[in-house]
Amino acid sequence: MTARTFSPGSYLPQWLRHYQKAWLAGDLTAGLIVTVMLIPQSLAYALLAGLPPEVGLYASILPIIAYALLGSSMTLAVGPVAVASLMTASALQPFAAAGTVEYTALAVQLSLLSGVMLLAFGALRLGFLAYFLSHPVISGFITGSAVVIAVGQLKHVLGVRAPSGSTWDTLVGLVHALPQTNFVTLTLGLGSLVFLVVARRYLARWLTAVGVSAKTADILSKLAPMAAVMVSTAVVALLRLDISAKVSVVGVVPQGLPQLGLALPEPGVVGQLWLPALLISLVGFVESVSVAQSLALKRQQRIAPNKELLGLGAANVASALSGGYPVTGGFARSVVNFAAGANTPLAGVFSAGLMAVVIAFMTGAFYYLPHAVLAATIIVAVVSLVDFETLKEALHYDRADALSLIATALGVVTMGVEVGILMGVALSLGVLVWRSSRPHIAVVGRVPGTEHYRNVERHAVETVPGLLALRVDESLFFANATVLEDRIEDLIRADTAVRRVLLVCSAVNQIDTTALGVLTELNKSLAKRGIALELAEVKGPVMDRLQHTALGRALQGRVHQSVHAAFSQG
């Protein structure tokens, strides 16, 4: 009998149990740099989500720690991100006015629902759910969202009030509001935009030109938003532009760590929010995993999708617990975290600690931060998400994929994020079914003098009169069973001498109930016409199932080990 002693260490994540001193420097540096990016981003994305600034800050502490304990990526930076913030705003708009207490409460519950869903998916090992979204659909969704987000931020840059709603309504509202433009605000906003664009495009090059290493230059250029925030805040504070020029500023951000607490949502709220929560969960998961995966591969590490579900689920529950809103893995911050030398999630934990210090003592520093500058950082961040590359590639390579991409992007822009993503999923699946419904079916014959059997249309092969041998290069299921049946019937009508129909099942990995039914009927119908249905090269698992069915019993003695055996017979 082996005694199993309790060891608290075994509940800690592997990176923590085997932590090496050599990793510490990289983790601390990366944690610091990510925090400098995270502060303006969490304030900006809260603005985008229609939430008070502190909600963005709250979402940047506990979620990171929760992910560090359960997630599988060493470098993913979890927290508020642009697309999830837009989806939050879109989900809550029908139920409460942005900025109200109810609105914030709903955002917290949206995060809780999303977290619980992700945890459940992880526990049920439903990582495959991510595969419902094809890459073109995701690309179209992100591009469409970027347009919606950028257009939505223009009012902050202009310093006007404009209704939120569809992208078109927003644009019309902006045009009507143009005469009310606050030119001081516009100057701050445009100035930041120009600075951020220039910094993004040229700063790294200039820094390397003056001798900074390429890597450091790259990281420094990512800190431009913080510089814009600091300079603009100082300018507004010194000139009291918030009063003299009515520049809209962040204002009072409550100081102090978030209070922990969890209000379970009412059934009615669950009914309203489950679909948006599901979509946020799915999109967030897919985005996170793809970022985490691409970073992990560069260091020969692996991402476990089901662990990611648990990590992101815990992060969202932790966000809800501390008054935050839906979070996921962010692209830009993760890349910087990786480049700045993060070795383990300790970088994130350190960053969370710094954020806690900021919230506990320094929220006063944000008072004079102009909304226009936050909007400028959002616009520059999301415009870089617009992805023409995938569209170009898809147009060139696969029209159906290009169409899905364009339709999803247009759907998001004209009908909103939720309808857009649902349209995208429907299109992905539609294309999948359409493709699967056209399986490759080849009539095969024998390569003379060998035991090889090949497509009669491509090779000079021998056939046996009366024997029709078909190779199906796909599993048989509801979307293509009837197509196979039609094909067989057409071939039999074309060649009335056929007495044996041989299905070569070397590429058939599954036969679902629908296809089983079709084959059963086909066998009966062929038998009436004096034609025998035969199978060859049926895979083990397929045969195991088949032999207990009526079709399996009917086909006894007519299932051949190889095509050659079938050809040699009779």
Add this chain to the structure above:
Amino acid sequence: MTARTFSPGSYLPQWLRHYQKAWLAGDLTAGLIVTVMLIPQSLAYALLAGLPPEVGLYASILPIIAYALLGSSMTLAVGPVAVASLMTASALQPFAAAGTVEYTALAVQLSLLSGVMLLAFGALRLGFLAYFLSHPVISGFITGSAVVIAVGQLKHVLGVRAPSGSTWDTLVGLVHALPQTNFVTLTLGLGSLVFLVVARRYLARWLTAVGVSAKTADILSKLAPMAAVMVSTAVVALLRLDISAKVSVVGVVPQGLPQLGLALPEPGVVGQLWLPALLISLVGFVESVSVAQSLALKRQQRIAPNKELLGLGAANVASALSGGYPVTGGFARSVVNFAAGANTPLAGVFSAGLMAVVIAFMTGAFYYLPHAVLAATIIVAVVSLVDFETLKEALHYDRADALSLIATALGVVTMGVEVGILMGVALSLGVLVWRSSRPHIAVVGRVPGTEHYRNVERHAVETVPGLLALRVDESLFFANATVLEDRIEDLIRADTAVRRVLLVCSAVNQIDTTALGVLTELNKSLAKRGIALELAEVKGPVMDRLQHTALGRALQGRVHQSVHAAFSQG
């Protein structure tokens, strides 16, 4: 130069151009027998749809003729059917009260929308849309609908008023209304039920016992509903039970042929009805095609799905044109039509002519027909649609399919036909993606002394150190590309000696944009580790596309004709 003269005959359907005298007797007999079935059915299904009885009759004339001109089945009997009637009622309930003029107008427009959709699908050759529904989902849907329909008819059998709504509400309403039971109505209803059940189960057997041929006996037993209608109508008329016992009867049915006319729906109506119209179209199409297909196969005929779309589309537009409601191919009537000897759609045209005579001169005969008897015919008809066989088979053969079936049936019963069928489609596709996301991937080696390469786990084969050869038995696309990548990474970690990764693409019929992206990244990432990605047995069409991509160019010189060529190299 060949002169193309105008020939009106070429626009006629083939069966009509080549009509043979020998077919006439069968067509006339079948047409007559189907009419005798059609009269009570069209009245009953109009009742089920919440429509006045004449709407059911109108839907039984022009649609049949329109289908005869464009459809591809020789024996499909088009007209009002149970499931489409239930779906019509469910679609219109939110917008108008059953029995009102607006309700009927909406039913006509639903038929028009459905017809236009089917015509458009046919013109676009979208017959593959039918494949979105797997057999278990259809079975679950029909079974669930049968339960909903049967429960909904109980109030007519009891002669009480009960609210329509969810199945549960209906049952509760029935229990509350029990004290108001009209016992004369109940006697008529129960009597008909017993008669119809006995007739369905034993009549054919008794008739053959007294010397009637099996086929004739079978057809005669299908005419039992007409007998029930005639006898009960006579009883009510003679005893004036409609007045003395307040038995609910059909009452006045307007006499005269339907007026032709077409009111185009308002945009608002289109917005409300497009989804139900789409679902009715899809379900109707799938049902029709499967009935038509199974009958056609018995006579070595073929069904052309895209022609069926046109035929059913024209039938629905014709229905709308003549004041009818959504129609499709009915199961029971088609089987009787076939068995009674119908050779061509002329049987249907004859039946339509007889229906026109009935409507023009004989609607007075329906005045005393009790609703309870119509309800009894509906109940007996739909109970036979409950399909435990498919469930049993699926439970035994494939759990995922069985779950889809049960979920769809429960969805229909608890949440209504529309949610139910959408759930079913989502489940079908979910199962499809789930299966596709687990492609069969085998590491292969050489069967000693041959050029055959087989799964290393199943055969004693030779491998080459440093060469990892993988055969993927499925097309590569968004749902499984990452799975392949994960598998390769796992295998490389397990065997650090690997220097070449060979993908055997003999079963890969397509590589979509997502999979192309994954392979492109994989190639780069492997290259960094000094590992070469190679391909073998790439199919022609796949290679054609691949060679113009970045991946294709990167892989130049590493795409082998055969696995053997790859193994022989290096």
